[in-house]
Amino acid sequence: MTSFLRCGREALLAEVDDLDAALALYAALRSAALPGVVDLVPAARTVLIKIDPAVTSPAAVREAVAVLPVDTRHRATGGTVEIPVRYDGPDLVEVAERTGLSPDQVVALHTGARWTVAFAGFVPGFGYLTGGDPRLDVPRRDSPRTRIPAGSVALAGRFSGVYPSDSPGGWQLIGSTTQRMWDLDRPEPALLVPGVEVIFKAVDR
Amino acid sequence: MTMTILRTGPLTVIKDEGRPGHAGQGVAPSGAVDRGAYARANALVGNPRGAAALECTLGGLRVRFDEPATVVLTGTDAVLTVDGTRTAVEEVVSVPAGAEVAVTMPRRGLRSYLAVRGGLAVPPVLGSRSTDRLAGIGPPKPAAGDTLPIGPSPAAPSPASPSLTASSAPSASPAASSAGSPSAEGVDGPADPDAPLEVDLGPRAGWFTAAAIETLLSAEFTVSPSSDSVGLRLDGPVLARARTEELPSEGVVRGSVQVPPDGHPIVFQADHPVTGGYPVIAVLTPAAADRAAQARPGARLRFVVAPE
Numbered sequence: 001m002t003s004f005l006r007c008g009r010e011a012l013l014a015e016v017d018d019l020d021a022a023l024a025l026y027a028a029l030r031s032a033a034l035p036g037v038v039d040l041v042p043a044a045r046t047v048l049i050k051i052d053p054a055v056t057s058p059a060a061v062r063e064a065v066a067v068l069p070v071d072t073r074h075r076a077t078g079g080t081v082e083i084p085v086r087y088d089g090p091d092l093v094e095v096a097e098r099t100g101l102s103p104d105q106v107v108a109l110h111t112g113a114r115w116t117v118a119f120a121g122f123v124p125g126f127g128y129l130t131g132g133d134p135r136l137d138v139p140r141r142d143s144p145r146t147r148i149p150a151g152s153v154a155l156a157g158r159f160s161g162v163y164p165s166d167s168p169g170g171w172q173l174i175g176s177t178t179q180r181m182w183d184l185d186r187p188e189p190a191l192l193v194p195g196v197e198v199i200f201k202a203v204d205r
Numbered sequence: 206m207t208m209t210i211l212r213t214g215p216l217t218v219i220k221d222e223g224r225p226g227h228a229g230q231g232v233a234p235s236g237a238v239d240r241g242a243y244a245r246a247n248a249l250v251g252n253p254r255g256a257a258a259l260e261c262t263l264g265g266l267r268v269r270f271d272e273p274a275t276v277v278l279t280g281t282d283a284v285l286t287v288d289g290t291r292t293a294v295e296e297v298v299s300v301p302a303g304a305e306v307a308v309t310m311p312r313r314g315l316r317s318y319l320a321v322r323g324g325l326a327v328p329p330v331l332g333s334r335s336t337d338r339l340a341g342i343g344p345p346k347p348a349a350g351d352t353l354p355i356g357p358s359p360a361a362p363s364p365a366s367p368s369l370t371a372s373s374a375p376s377a378s379p380a381a382s383s384a385g386s387p388s389a390e391g392v393d394g395p396a397d398p399d400a401p402l403e404v405d406l407g408p409r410a411g412w413f414t415a416a417a418i419e420t421l422l423s424a425e426f427t428v429s430p431s432s433d434s435v436g437l438r439l440d441g442p443v444l445a446r447a448r449t450e451e452l453p454s455e456g457v458v459r460g461s462v463q464v465p466p467d468g469h470p471i472v473f474q475a476d477h478p479v480t481g482g483y484p485v486i487a488v489l490t491p492a493a494a495d496r497a498a499q500a501r502p503g504a505r506l507r508f509v510v511a512p513e
Contacts, residue, residue, distance in 0.1 A: 005408035008488030011458045013408040041228040041456025043480055048456025050225065053491075120231035121454060121480040124340050127231075184330065184342075190230035 004062045011050045012058040014065060019044055019118055019130060024072040025065075026194055034064050042119040042194045078117070078195035083162065084203040085111075085153050089173035091141070095155060098138050106174065107202055109133040110153075115160060115198040120190065125164030125182030127192030132160055144170035151176045153200070160200075162192070206272040206355040208321060210347045211305065214265020218434075219325055219344045219353075220318075220475075221257040224333035228456065228479050235337035238434050238475045239316050239498035240491065242280035246320035249277040249297050251361050256324030257334035259347070261317045264310035268319075274300045274355070275322035281314030281499065313398065314499040326356035339435050339476045402493040403511035404462065409452065409484035413464070417444040421462075421486060421508055426470070430502040435478070436463075436471040437497055439506065443468030444486060457481040460489030460497070462508075472497055 002025065005013040016022050026042035029049065036056025041048035051061055087107045096103045110132070117127035132155075140156045145168060148154075152163045154171035163169060164181035181191050192198065210217075220243060223236020237243035237260055247256050259266065264283050277297045278285045285292045286307045292298050300306055308317055327334055327344045336343040347353065410418060426441035444464050457463065457480060461473045465483045472489065473481070474497070489497060490511050500506060 006405055006488075007408045007485075008405050008458055008460055009490055011456075011488075013455065039225045039228045039234070041479055043455040044453035046453075046455040048228075048458070050228075050456075050458065119480075120229055121478070122231065124231045124342060188230065189331070190232075193229045 002065065004065075006058070007048065009058070010053055011048055012062060014047045014049060015045060016047075017045070020072055021045075021070075022047055023116070023118060023194065024070050025068075028068050028070045029065070030195075032064075032068055034061060037061065043121075044119065078193060078197070080197040080199060081191060082199050082201055083153075083177050083179050085175040085177050085200045086204065087153075087175040087202055089153065089175045091154075091172040092174045095136075095138050095172050095174055099135055101135065106136065109136050110155075110160065110174065111200045111202050113200075115200070117192045117194050117196045117198065118159075119194055120192075123163075123165060123167055125190040125192070126161055127181075127190070127194070127196070127198075129160040129192070129198055130158065132158060134158065136160075138172050140170040141172060144168055148173065149176070151178060151181070153177055164190070206270060206274065206323065208274075208325070208353045208355055209269045209271070210349055210351045210353070211267035211269060212265060212349055213347055214261055214263060214308065216262040216346075217266050218260050218336040218338070218346055219257050219327060219334055220260040220336070221334045222255045223335050223475065224331045224337075224342075227331055231340075231479055232331060232342060233337060233340060233477060233479045234459070234475070235333065235335040235340075235343065236475050237318065237335070239280050239318070239495045240475075241495040242316070242499075243318045243320075245295075246277050246279040246318040247324070249279070249295065250275050250320050250322040251359055252320060252322060252324050253359055253361075256320065256356070257327065258318050258320040258325065261308050261319060262315055264308045264317065266308040266319065268306050269304065270300060270302060270306070270321075270355070272302050274302075275358075276300055276306060276319060278308060278317050278319050280317040281311035283309045283311035283314070283317045285309075285319075315501050316498055321355050323356040323358050326354040335475075337476055338433070339478060401507040401509035402497060403490045404460075404487040404493065404508050405490070405511055406487045407485075408455075408488075410486050412446055412448045412452070412484040413486050414445045414447045417446070417486070420444060421470070422510060423507075425505045425507055428500045428502050428504045428506065432500075432502060434474050434476040436473050437500060439470045439472065441469070444470060446484070448484075452482065452484050454480040454482045457485060458488060460491070460494035461485040462487045462489070474498060 039050040115129040118130045148169040153175040156171040220237040223234040426439035429438040
């Protein structure tokens, strides 16, 4: 079920039941390319639809979205990215302790899953990855770090993510990659955008 | 043509209409904080929509051009001086090469827009020349001594300056020559500055108590000194929530009135993040968001539901 929440004169907020439904609606909205829709912000349970009020109205978009065909089975629509990870993060042992697993098992679960970028946020190029093993559910650190190096591979809640730039952060760091998540020299600077499937691969360096 | 920055004042950044369409990459739209004033500045000098201009907070900016230039300042009651000679509010001014153009300190308003015919031609990032202060994307903040390229003059004449050709010739007088009348399009000059800001309730008004909604629409809030182009932080009565569970982060827009757990609302401005993790009780209309962009720390704001 999609419900529509008013969000001023230049947007409306579509709310759905869960993340899968949000991703499916986002994919449907992207391929529909409705006139006057200028940006889409997918999130955990919502898709914010931003419009140009000179071209369309929240009411018109609402009507168009209500009849949009949405296929909930095909949420990963953006291809697959393989990310090489050196699993040497400062929190790997703590994550293992908190989950009752060995560090090797944490790595096996992290590399064994087919993750999907659910939505972006926090900083440009940061994708929230879902679809991991439920055993890898760890809380954020009690005290966030003031500086996390770019390329750090992290866990928090049921999400995984890779820090695209040096930034503060509270996620548990289990490894690092040399692959660039954000590069303004690429046509699309962010490597991880909603709908992309991600596989992590353990490497020695 | 180039513009050389002599002094920046407290804060001067380059802004345009922003970079919508990149939320999937975690990139927020950014853009001019007062859209109306920015658009008016471009229109007054005959620039196409979207040309880049300088957003100058609280005056103090001084620049110089290496060729004769057509400029205008909008947004506040600050004016341009040309080699020390004052011009009128929102007057389109033809500036001789080498003259020093300065922005006075506004008495009313916060952000002035200095547009140059031709626009600032710094390289765009993801389709926009706006500096996004939160994400660190876009052209660097101009500093004294920087030289910024100005684009070619648009084919269309400047609508506000019919006498442009004549007046833009090097003037015998050291003072600026004036072209066009002040506030040529002065339809939205400073309206009643004390009028409440118009909002639409939602998307999460239902997460608040009825008393909180009533407070939002009746109480007076004070702009906190910790406000910036990301958000206007408001001191005043606390807005209590009816639902206290955590809201999963969701997309926000310019003008969203987000209420963190302490109950003190934040009005998101142009450089807002892509998503917010606290419920949004109401959203300002675009015109109200423009007015909020001019609210100084200490200013008192009230809110009213906008007519349909």
